[in-house]
Amino acid sequence: MQLKPQDILVLLKITALDGADWSYRGLAQELFISVGEVHNALDRATRAHLFDPVHKRPRAQALEEFLVHGVQYAFPSERGTLTRGTLTAYAAPPLDGLITASVNEQPPVWPDPQGAARGYQLSPLYSSVPKAARIDRALYELLALVDAIRDGRARERKLAVEQLHQRLRTRNAKT
Numbered sequence: 083m084q085l086k087p088q089d090i091l092v093l094l095k096i097t098a099l100d101g102a103d104w105s106y107r108g109l110a111q112e113l114f115i116s117v118g119e120v121h122n123a124l125d126r127a128t129r130a131h132l133f134d135p136v137h138k139r140p141r142a143q144a145l146e147e148f149l150v151h152g153v154q155y156a157f158p159s160e161r162g163t164l165t166r167g168t169l170t171a172y173a174a175p176p177l178d179g180l181i182t183a184s185v186n187e188q189p190p191v192w193p194d195p196q197g198a199a200r201g202y203q204l205s206p207l208y209s210s211v212p213k214a215a216r217i218d219r220a221l222y223e224l225l226a227l228v229d230a231i232r233d234g235r236a237r238e239r240k241l242a243v244e245q246l247h248q249r250l251r252t253r254n255a256k257t
Contacts (some may be wrong), residue, residue, distance in 0.1 A: 171238065173199070227249075
């Protein structure tokens with residue numbers, strides 16, 4: 083069994099729902115993937131002990147450990163050329179208010195024809211990430227934090243880990 087990037091996307095989406103009820107079909111529609119992909123993602127996540135199928139929610143501590151220590155190695159980011167897209171990593175909320183880029187530095191963006199920013203291309207965790215993030219701000223912030231861990235410098239990663247910890251533990255405490 084090998085985790086796939088969409089497994090993390092599905093887990094982050096369920097986390098972003100903050101305890102609200104969800105269905106496979108609903109997740110598929112909001113993540114722009116098939117119902118089968120959602121099912122397979124949660125099956126792999128269950129086998130990796132990242133998802134609790136009884137309570138239908140991610141295992142917060144295990145997911146956090148994987149995101150902090152494993153995601154950058156399992157799903158490394160790839161930088162590309164300048165492009166139009168959606169801001170991510172340190173240039174997106176919630177880190178954009180905590181980190182100021184140098185004047186000559188281009189921000190990281192997911193390639194997205196509907197994006198409003200121009201910056202260097204950063205490969206998203208999964209191809210449908212820009213569309214899914216556009217309709218769910220909480221998911222967008224979680225994905226941007228994961229990108230800061232995948233691609234950021236030490237300070238960016240440290241701040242992203244702190245923000246991610248707060249979000250995962252707060253949501254886990256509510257359910």
